[in-house]
Amino acid sequence: MRLFVALDIDDNIRGRLSRFVEGVRGFSPGARWVQPESLHVTLKFVGEKNEAEAERIKQTVQTIVADGFEMSFCGFGFFPGAQAARVFWVGIEAGDQLSALAATVDRTLVQLDIPKEEHVFSPHLTLARRGGSSGSPHKQKGDNPNRGFAKLQEKLGALPAPEFGTTSAREFFLYQSKLSPKGSTYTKLARFPLR
Numbered sequence: 001m002r003l004f005v006a007l008d009i010d011d012n013i014r015g016r017l018s019r020f021v022e023g024v025r026g027f028s029p030g031a032r033w034v035q036p037e038s039l040h041v042t043l044k045f046v047g048e049k050n051e052a053e054a055e056r057i058k059q060t061v062q063t064i065v066a067d068g069f070e071m072s073f074c075g076f077g078f079f080p081g082a083q084a085a086r087v088f089w090v091g092i093e094a095g096d097q098l099s100a101l102a103a104t105v106d107r108t109l110v111q112l113d114i115p116k117e118e119h120v121f122s123p124h125l126t127l128a129r130r131g132g133s134s135g136s137p138h139k140q141k142g143d144n145p146n147r148g149f150a151k152l153q154e155k156l157g158a159l160p161a162p163e164f165g166t167t168s169a170r171e172f173f174l175y176q177s178k179l180s181p182k183g184s185t186y187t188k189l190a191r192f193p194l195r
Helices: 011-027 051-061 097-110 150-157
Strands: 002-007 041-048 069-079 087-093 124-129 163-169 171-178 185-193
Touching: 002 051, 011 124, 011 150, 011 163, 041 097, 051 097, 051 171, 051 185, 069 097, 069 124, 097 163
Parallel strands: none
Antiparallel strands: 002 041, 002 171, 069 087, 069 163, 087 124, 171 185
16 A cells, blocks of 8 residues: 555635635646645655555554644745646745654654655645656656646736645644546545644
8 A cells, every 4th residue: 555644734725725726727737636635745655565564654653742833825836846847836834843743754764664755845735746747846857848837837927926824733644545547545544643
């Protein structure tokens, strides 16, 4: 099973993001848009694991002690950059707490021989991926200038930076991801409270 650790977002913000996506998705019809119910803030992608490994991950992650915090969703951008955009995202402001939680999850899972992240954590909420390309936010071999998000970039450039609201992060989850031709579906396997 494909696993990752992430924060969920509250329904009010999910609704605002859904309305925003409905208003802009026509400007990039070839993109793979994330379904509103699938929106989440990834803390750590784990990868393929069997059931016994998933159970060890649950047991290990539940030892994490961290405080809750506020997250504001605002602005947007493109990974790895505007010229070779593969991912369209909304920004997240959360002080140092969100990055600290991601780093703690990363360090904790190293105990289970899950490789440490190579890149600095970049808080974001993925809204769309360019069709036929990786969803990775980092530069990859073969990234070339493209026009997949060009019209969307043009339209958004004329608008003020959107704000979607603030929510309290009080828990995070171990998710299972199932891939299908219609997109990924995510199932929460375990809940981990924040203080």
